[in-house]
Amino acid sequence: MKTIEIIGYRRANLGKTGSQTLRDDGNVPCVLYGGDNQIHFYSPMILFREIVYTNEAHFVHLNIEGEEFQAILQEVQFHPVSEVILHADFLRISEDRKIKMNIPARLVGQAPGVSKGGTLVQKRSSLKVLGFPKDMPDHIDVDVAELDFHHAIKVSDIKYQGLEFMDPKQASVAVVEVPRAAKLAAEEAAAATPAEGAAPAAGDAKKAEPAKKEEGKK
Template identity: 65%
Template sequence: MKTVEIIGFKRANLGKSEAKRLRADSQVPCVLYGGDEQIHFSAPMILFRELVYTDEAHFVHLNIEGKEFQAVLQDIQFHPVSEVILHVDFLQIFEGKKLKMDIPVHFEGTSPGVAKGGTLIKKRRHLRVLALPKDMPEHIVVDLGKLDFGRAVKVNEIEVSNFEILDSSIASVAVVEVPRALRGKTDEEEDGVGEEVEEAATPEGGDE
C-alpha cells in the first residue's frame, strides 16, 4: 500500500476558537490516537489532497515536529456546505499488529446482465478489512464477468489474500436490476424454457 506523508505541528492551544483560526490559515486540526498518548496537531490542508480525494487506501507517514509515526486515516469531518475539511483523526499503527480499515472496492469486467440492458447497482463501495499492515490491500477487486440478471456478487465470492473481510459473508456487493421494459420478456423466456424442459421430459405415448 502506498504511503502519504503529512507534516504537522503540535497545537499549543485547543478549543473551537483555536480550531477556527487554524482553518482560516488553511490548516487542519488533527489528533493522533493509538500510541502512548494522544497528540493534537495541525497540518496544511493541501497535504490532504492525495490522502482524501482518491479511490485508493493509503498509509500515512506523520512527521510532527521531527517525531515520526506510522498511521491510517481513522475519521474525517467536512463542512456540510463548503466541504472544507474540519477535523481529522489518525490511528497509529504498528508492524505485527492487525488493524481494521475501510478499503475501496474496484469493479472490473463486463457484466452480461448490463450488456443485455440491465442496470448495475453497487451496493458497497467500501469493505471493512482486518489485516496486518504489510498485507492490507489498496483496494479490493470485484469481478463482474458472471453477473447476469437477478444475480448478485456476495462478499464470500471475493478472492482474498492474507486479509479478512469483516462484512457479512452473504452481503451483496453488486447486483444487476432488470429494466422494467424487459421484465415481462425475461419472465416469458424463463417460462418458455420451463415448457421445453417439461415437453422433453414427457415420454411418447404418455396419454395412452
C-alpha cells in the same frame, strides 16, 4: 500500499476558537491515537488531497515537528455544506499488529447481464477488512464476469489472502439490475399467458357451449 507524507505541527490551543482559527488559515485540526498519549496537531489542508480525494487506500507517514509515526487516516469530518475538512483522526500502526481499514472496491470484467441490457450497480464502494499492514492492498478487485440478472456478488464471495472481511457476509457488493421497461414487459407477458392446466375464462366457456349443443342435435 502507497505511503503519503503529512507534515504536522503541535497545537497549543485545543478549544473551538483555536480550531476555527486553524481552519480559517487553511489548516486541519488533527488527533493521533494509538500510542501512550494522544497527540493533537494540525496540518495544511492541501496535504490531504492525495489521501481523501482518491479511490485508493494509503498509509500515512506523519512528521510532527520532527517526530515520525506510521499511521492510517481513520476518520474525516466534513462541513455539511462546503465539504471543507473540519477534523481528521489518525491511528498509529505497527507491523506486528492487525488493523482495520476500509479498502476501495473496484469492479472488473464484463457482466453478462449488462450485455443483455441490464445496469451494473455497485452496492459497496469499499470493504472493511482486518489484517496486518503488509497485507493491505491499495484496492480490492471484484470480478463481475459471471454476474447475470437476479444474481449478486456478496461479501462472502470475495477472497483475498491475508485479509478477513468485516462487513456482513450476505451484504451485496455488486448486482445487475433489470431495466424497468424489461420488468414491465415480462410482467405483461406473464399476465397474458394462462397457467398450464388452468380452466378457461368464463367468456370462453360460454362460447364453447353452443358448439356442444349443435353436436348433440346431429
